[in-house]
Amino acid sequence: MEIVSRPHVNNFIEWSKDKPEVVVLTADLSNSCEVGRWRDTYPDRFFPMGMAEQNMMGMAAGMAKEGFTPFIHTFAVFIYRRPYDQLAMSIAYPNLKVRLMGFLPGIVTPGGVTHQAIEDVAIMRATPNMTIFDTGDATEVESVLDVAQAVDGPVYVRFLRGDMPRLFPKNEPMVFNRARVLSDGDDLTILTSSVVTEEALRAVSVLKTRGTSVNHLHVSTLKPFTDPTVLEAIKRSKNGVITMENHSIIGGLGSAVAELMAEHAIGKPLIRLGLKDMYAHGASKNYLMKEYGLDAISLVKGVEELLNKSLNINEADLENVRIEDANSSAKVEAL
Amino acid sequence: MNAEIEWTEQVKKVAANIRLRGFRYVMQNNGGYLSQICSSAEMLAYLYCRGMNLGPSTAPMIPEPFKGVPGEGRPYVSGADYNGPKGPTLDRFIFSPAHYALPLYVALIEVGRMAPEGLAEFNQDGSTVELISAEHSPGAEVTSGSLAQALSVAGGIALARRMKGDTGNVWVMMSDGEFQEGQTWEAVQALANYKLDNIKVIVDVNEQQCDGPMESVMAIGSLEDKLNAFGAYAVDVDGHDIEAFDRLAQTDTKGKPLFILARTNPTKGVEIMETKRPTLHYLRFSSADEKASFQKAYDAMAQEV
Ligand SMILES: Cc1ncc(C[n+]2csc(CCOP(=O)(O)OP(=O)(O)O)c2C)c(N)n1
Numbered sequence: 001m002e003i004v005s006r007p008h009v010n011n012f013i014e015w016s017k018d019k020p021e022v023v024v025l026t027a028d029l030s031n032s033c034e035v036g037r038w039r040d041t042y043p044d045r046f047f048p049m050g051m052a053e054q055n056m057m058g059m060a061a062g063m064a065k066e067g068f069t070p071f072i073h074t075f076a077v078f079i080y081r082r083p084y085d086q087l088a089m090s091i092a093y094p095n096l097k098v099r100l101m102g103f104l105p106g107i108v109t110p111g112g113v114t115h116q117a118i119e120d121v122a123i124m125r126a127t128p129n130m131t132i133f134d135t136g137d138a139t140e141v142e143s144v145l146d147v148a149q150a151v152d153g154p155v156y157v158r159f160l161r162g163d164m165p166r167l168f169p170k171n172e173p174m175v176f177n178r179a180r181v182l183s184d185g186d187d188l189t190i191l192t193s194s195v196v197t198e199e200a201l202r203a204v205s206v207l208k209t210r211g212t213s214v215n216h217l218h219v220s221t222l223k224p225f226t227d228p229t230v231l232e233a234i235k236r237s238k239n240g241v242i243t244m245e246n247h248s249i250i251g252g253l254g255s256a257v258a259e260l261m262a263e264h265a266i267g268k269p270l271i272r273l274g275l276k277d278m279y280a281h282g283a284s285k286n287y288l289m290k291e292y293g294l295d296a297i298s299l300v301k302g303v304e305e306l307l308n309k310s311l312n313i314n315e316a317d318l319e320n321v322r323i324e325d326a327n328s329s330a331k332v333e334a335l
Numbered sequence: 336m337n338a339e340i341e342w343t344e345q346v347k348k349v350a351a352n353i354r355l356r357g358f359r360y361v362m363q364n365n366g367g368y369l370s371q372i373c374s375s376a377e378m379l380a381y382l383y384c385r386g387m388n389l390g391p392s393t394a395p396m397i398p399e400p401f402k403g404v405p406g407e408g409r410p411y412v413s414g415a416d417y418n419g420p421k422g423p424t425l426d427r428f429i430f431s432p433a434h435y436a437l438p439l440y441v442a443l444i445e446v447g448r449m450a451p452e453g454l455a456e457f458n459q460d461g462s463t464v465e466l467i468s469a470e471h472s473p474g475a476e477v478t479s480g481s482l483a484q485a486l487s488v489a490g491g492i493a494l495a496r497r498m499k500g501d502t503g504n505v506w507v508m509m510s511d512g513e514f515q516e517g518q519t520w521e522a523v524q525a526l527a528n529y530k531l532d533n534i535k536v537i538v539d540v541n542e543q544q545c546d547g548p549m550e551s552v553m554a555i556g557s558l559e560d561k562l563n564a565f566g567a568y569a570v571d572v573d574g575h576d577i578e579a580f581d582r583l584a585q586t587d588t589k590g591k592p593l594f595i596l597a598r599t600n601p602t603k604g605v606e607i608m609e610t611k612r613p614t615l616h617y618l619r620f621s622s623a624d625e626k627a628s629f630q631k632a633y634d635a636m637a638q639e640v
Binding site: 026077279287 | 404433460461462465467469478480481483512513515517546551
């Protein structure tokens, strides 16, 4: 599997070249959010706002009213926690084209509880007019810019930074409100998002060798949540659905799936894997993913629970799996 | 030696040791929050050795592993235990700039409140000695990593203590970046309004933030002027002058909250840090050669102290 280092740095510079309406606002985390070089490239369009997130939301709103498209770059927590009122009233209510790029989604950081955005999706889903994307690899980090820019209203993006895998082929960009089908099957349906998808790919590849046919979807549009691919996958599943997300089980992907199932009267078991209504603490990503049950083995256990049988898969089996670029969703969909 | 000379010698020695141990740790760790160690060594040494009236630590010398987050029926160990018991005549310490955790932990070691082995737990999986302190981390009473929140909490503690008739003070340490947040000014407004002169704030005015010099990111102007205009008792001092801290700490502020604006040098004592300007927030080595020259600087410091 290809590991890409800091794809946003150059991609965003390239992407912004012919878009003079794009401006960047930061709250003293420019380098941490990979826009240090963007600042040096387009100094006239770059506005450091200091560590003052509430004011930054209002300033972005004002610029959007004047026809610019502000791309706010800061850590996810500092977008929806402290300045939520400003975000809701100055940006979301007037439906302004502000792009909120939230770095360090979920438990990917050792920064601890103050830096871990574990309820951001819940809050943003509850915010009218907001569109939400959750990136899962380098291809999505690159292609989410176009998807976001096409939305006529505020957009919140859970953004990855630093080294990340390229799980999806570069020529298969993210598509608005369309899940990627990573594995086809009908024993059960697994829906994953963010960094969890990489873990799930490992689990699913082993599950397949144990005679379990899995319909695995990677979801990158969390709001709206009206993708027919998702609904079909849930309907097809013989034994039920598992969601696994880098977020609280309340209000995120799992909740969105539960609502969808209830609204379509789909009476199947649903297991939601994620943070169980609890704050986390500071430690490495791998340690936390294990502690809070967001790793491959936790997914296998979820599958065993759903199927009510043991699959005899252990950590060693999962260690051995190397993830190749995930299969083209286009091909699967064409079936 | 008279008592006056004794305390200054002790504080200076502790400050030097904070720099030395902090620098050594940053070298072992291949980078870290070194400029905060440089700027805050004197203020932390002063607070723990002279400024604050604290009882002995009630926490284990080697910090316990992380047991869980606060919540009903869950055991939770407060990092405040390292600052001693609570008592009506004792001071409290509210540590606000949580990314200064490393200097705080090192200070706890140098004043004998934590074992040197505790530092081995820094930023390790399952440890309470977190990279960014939370309220289970040694020395921290408030979870303050989302900056500029702790001054308000300290204000509430100070207000409550006055109602209870406590005579102890509430000491707060802050960074200057926190004065960019609106909440800080809401807090100052409330402290002044309620005439909370039992609150004493010391600010590391190093004029630095993550993206570089504050002047290049978001200028804040004169903190002294602004704070005084807000009704505080704020005075600029040399941020490494412990006697100046002490004079202010002893001053009767006549009903106003005290702000000691410690104007510090973020490379103080580690000359080679100058080569990293303009961005000093987190030390990262750009090459093996650079690391080697920092190692040499450390070795020289170790010889001296
Ligand atoms: C509310 C909030 N916004 C942003 C951050 C990210 N952050 C961590 S440290 C820091 C720098 C602030 O400058 P200062 O506190 O003066 O620290 P120094 O660079 O001097 O260490 C920032 C912006 C944060 N922790 N909290």
